[in-house]
Amino acid sequence: MKVEGVKLIREDGLRHDGRRPEDLRPIRMEVGVLSNADGSALVEFGRTRVLAAVYGPREPPQKFMLLPDRAILRVRYHMAPFSTSDRKSPAPSRREIELSKVIREALEPIVLTKQFPRTAIDVFIEVLQADGGTRTTGVTAASLALADAGIPMKALVGGVAVGKVEGVLVLDIDEVEDSMGEADMPVAGAPDLGLITLLQLNGVMTEEEFQKALDMAWDAIRRIVDMEKEVLRWKYNVGGDSK
Amino acid sequence: MSVTPFRLPVVASLRKEAIEELLARGLRIDGVRDPFTPRNVRVELGVVEKAEGSALVKLGNTQVMAGVKMDVGAPFRDTPDQGVLTVHAEFVPLASPLFEPGPPDENAIELARVVDRSLREVGAVDLGQLVIRPGDKVWVVWIDLYILDHDGNLFDASMLAAMAALLDARMPYYEEIETGDVIVDHGVKTEEKLPIRHRVVTVTVAKIGRNLAVDPNFEEESVSDVRLVYALDESGRIVGIQKSGEGALKREEVLRALEMAKRAAPVYFKALEEALTPAGPGASG
């Protein structure tokens, strides 16, 4: 969606919503939000709001899908029809099919699937409101939902997108910055292990810009995973001092 | 829904060890190359006369054909002053025992979308020039990728085929008639080329064990954890990235892969250039 006449970087160097280039949007995380799922989480980055649920490990409906030495992951990224300005058809789009794969491959390296041969672990991600960064918010929500479900994992993962607007690298882009900017680079990973598990670039960057964008994303992912840990601590009633 | 692949080829663990051990010593399972060098690559243009543009790419034993077809259609609502570019990939069942007939699966969709973005984001095709009547009639450019033989690294072969077919394409003859409609005669090609502003290639770097290698063949892909696809233009800018596969990468590996990609990209650009300027021994007409 093109929005005409919006200045993405203002005269004072701030972004259209008043953030500095290296600022995240306000982030909210909550675990255990659904009663039926084995694990669940709701994560908001600004107006982007994503719900994730985990079921399993369980026997998949079709036995032919089983692997003898590990659990399979089944991941669906899906946008609610009302999540966008124009109604989105509920049928899976090519974009959603690709993102389901990319998100699955962001989770595969950290879920200890070898613990549960012949089972399936299902991760369902629903974008309730899309305002940029939905896939990385989805990875963050999935990480919390997996921990909430007690699925053994090597580490928590978090994600964020770095963009380039009017030549400036900006963290955690929203929809306006994504659609009018020159680049969108979603990154997800596990800071505890120093592993990048999702990396895409839609747009154009020089090598120097790419390195800087990667560092910006990585620094933010550390903060995001720290927030995940804080939320999980509260779940077990041993939160820090921030009441 | 995306599901962990459960019908993968079985690679003997001895073979896996052999591939990893060779790579640790800077050697490849297919013999004559090092970790930095793509397989032999050949680009052939104009392989399908009825298409506006076409190309066949052979990258080692991998073969991908690309066809460009053009038609007149309506622009997208949010880009009334731009032509339309669409990329599709077909994993044709004759190309591999792993391919099944049916609609494109997530791998085919991912491939098509990565090629699409790599062309689109940098403006490889000047879509602003493909407008007949703004908001009403524009050229729709279809790029169809046909995987004919799968011996690994479909990304690089497909990107190269798409780029070559675009460069090969000639606009079909068309005229506006009194009713305002546009008649296209696909049987008559003009001399007019597509407005190509940038040439783009992708270089795929696979992580196998603890080592990195460009242009993995099928066997190497089967034992690799993860692949990183860098799309680069002729000036060395990064115009797209895709991490693909179940593994993870460290920051140093991501940056090392980029250096390897930049080092290998000229091989693909050269193959493209050679196809466009048929000269010297062995060139036909």
Next chain:
Amino acid sequence: MEQASEGRILVLPGDPLDPAVDAQPPYVYIDENGVKRAAVPGFVSRRGDRLVFIGLEGIYIPKPGDVVIGLVSGIGVTNWFIDINSPYTAVLNVQDFLGRPFNPATDDLSRYLDVGDYVKVKVLAFDRTRSPLVTVQGQGLGKIVEGKVVEISPARVPRVIGRKGSMLEVLTKETGCEVFAAVNGRVHVKCPNKELEAIVVLAVKTIEREAFTSGLTARIRKLIEEEMVVRGVKS
């Protein structure tokens, strides 16, 4: 890692652990640099000279010898399929249940155990490659015919039992109920009357919800006493 009450430390997936922490997969794993890390949320606490890991979330994986409460979920030709609150559905063979040869022409399996019945079984064999095999041969095993079965997270079962059975004692002594907390997260409650049953079920649910708070045993004792007065089973 966060210091918590009672000298426990809360650890979350990815947190590095003291190599001395006594825990096995799936609760922990060793990364490629040899560092032991938590794989699920848990507490690390000191028990004597040992550091133990208490998983806060868990998935029940059958072990031979476990006595579990199963729910009959399907009937085959010569066996029942038993949901044991695990990723793996268990199999109970008909010969094992009947203790005699079996004739599919005359014996109707659903007459003995029907879909929806609870059954207390022991895990005979399981290796993650085939379905777990369970048996009813043993003291106290078989169909559960009275009382109520409460489902809780398998990770909370140790809390329902308490250290050296202290919580079980609180649940049973005053009420006169029998409580069996199976490792797979199913708690069988059998009471002299429905009021007492309701009280114990409430207490078990409270233990599950507040499992990792301090002073829980005392609070549960108080809860039971108050509820008994409120419901008129004790003045």
